[in-house]
Amino acid sequence: MKFGVVRFPGSCDEVDALMACRRFAEAELLWHGDTDLQGIDAVVVPGGFSYGDYLRVGAIARFSPLMESVIEFAHEGGPVLGICNGFQVLCEAGLLPGALLPNDSLRFVCRQVDVIVENTDTPFTRACAAGDRLSIPVKHTTGRYYAPEGTLPDEQVVLRYAPGHNPNGSMDDVAGVCNEGGNVMGLMPHPEHAVDLLTGSADGGRLFESLAMVPA
Amino acid sequence: MRARVLIRPKAGILDPQGQAVERALPALGFEGVANVHVGRLIELDVEDASEVPQMCERLLANPLIEDYEVVELKEEAA
Numbered sequence: 001m002k003f004g005v006v007r008f009p010g011s012c013d014e015v016d017a018l019m020a021c022r023r024f025a026e027a028e029l030l031w032h033g034d035t036d037l038q039g040i041d042a043v044v045v046p047g048g049f050s051y052g053d054y055l056r057v058g059a060i061a062r063f064s065p066l067m068e069s070v071i072e073f074a075h076e077g078g079p080v081l082g083i084c085n086g087f088q089v090l091c092e093a094g095l096l097p098g099a100l101l102p103n104d105s106l107r108f109v110c111r112q113v114d115v116i117v118e119n120t121d122t123p124f125t126r127a128c129a130a131g132d133r134l135s136i137p138v139k140h141t142t143g144r145y146y147a148p149e150g151t152l153p154d155e156q157v158v159l160r161y162a163p164g165h166n167p168n169g170s171m172d173d174v175a176g177v178c179n180e181g182g183n184v185m186g187l188m189p190h191p192e193h194a195v196d197l198l199t200g201s202a203d204g205g206r207l208f209e210s211l212a213m214v215p216a
Numbered sequence: 217m218r219a220r221v222l223i224r225p226k227a228g229i230l231d232p233q234g235q236a237v238e239r240a241l242p243a244l245g246f247e248g249v250a251n252v253h254v255g256r257l258i259e260l261d262v263e264d265a266s267e268v269p270q271m272c273e274r275l276l277a278n279p280l281i282e283d284y285e286v287v288e289l290k291e292e293a294a
Contacts, residue, residue: 104232
């Protein structure tokens with residue numbers, strides 16, 4: 001089992017994501033300008049400010065050469081996890097429903113939040129039990145999830161902010177969603193920053209652990 | 217041909233930028249201001265203006281959350 005972690009110009013969490021993946025399996029970086037996915041089994045699109053987030057968050061990164069390969073990989077059923085800016089990129093790419101809007105506070109938020117696991121029937125949450133409460137940090141300015149009415153079936157809500165923990169005004173406290181096939185997931189919290197008790201929580205590791213359970 | 221693209225948050229989606237501006241104006245003594253919304257303006261020279269709506273659909277706007285309006289201008293940029 002090998003993870004590929006995408007590096008765009010402007011990514012800033014790709015090394016933490018790489019280290020988080022390596023706790024559970026092999027992992028290597030994938031460069032945005034390449035098109036070869038190097039035979040990896042799962043893709044992580046990390047956080048940061050890909051292509052400067054010019055125009056709109058994730059709007060330009062979505063057209064990078066590597067993303068065309070990631071989109072094809074996803075359409076073939078390959079697991080793809082987008083974290084924060086990676087979530088925004090996957091929404092822009094049309095791999096996930098909805099979009100991310102500026103936080104209702106218009107402020108950058110950076111704090112530990114609790115999220116509830118709503119759906120364990122995904123490659124990203126199979127190591128969790130339904131209703132598990134995970135403590136994971138958020139750090140973003142554009143994290144208010146919105147999907148037009150009727151475009152997000154309830155079973156595609158994978159994670160919800162615990163009551164009182166919604167940091168950005170996301171609709172229905174949605175923190176993480178998956179596509180219809182269940183093989184693409186995006187979330188605003190940063191599980192790669194919560195893989196060691198030294199930094200407060202190891203709960204984020206559960207997502208990478210789940211992915212590593214995918215047969216190679 | 218010079219084109220101007222006006223991009224606005226879709227009606228019904230919370231627009232905290234517009235709300236912040238709306239609250240700021242009365243503080244400066246401007247009364248009677250309502251329904252403030254903040255969007256983006258993109259201007260571009262194009263050979264074929266008929267392609268601009270496709271540019272909006274694919275890149276310039278996100279039709280899930282934004283409405284766009286294309287205005288054709290007479291003069292190209294100097």
